[in-house]
Amino acid sequence: MDLVQHYCRAFHAEHVGMLHEYQIFIDEKPAQELVEVYDYEWTDEEV
16 A cells, blocks of 8 residues: 555545555646656657
8 A cells, every 4th residue: 555655645646445455546637747747748759
C-alpha cells in the first residue's frame, strides 16, 4: 500500500480499492496538472 499512499500524496489521488487494493482515482484538475508536467510535445516520436 506504500505505492497507493505515494500517489495519494504526490498526485492527490483517492484510494478507491473496490476492484483491487491498488485502485485509485485522480480527479480532473490534478490529472490536468500531470498532463502539463509530462507533456511530450518536445518530441516527434509517437508514444
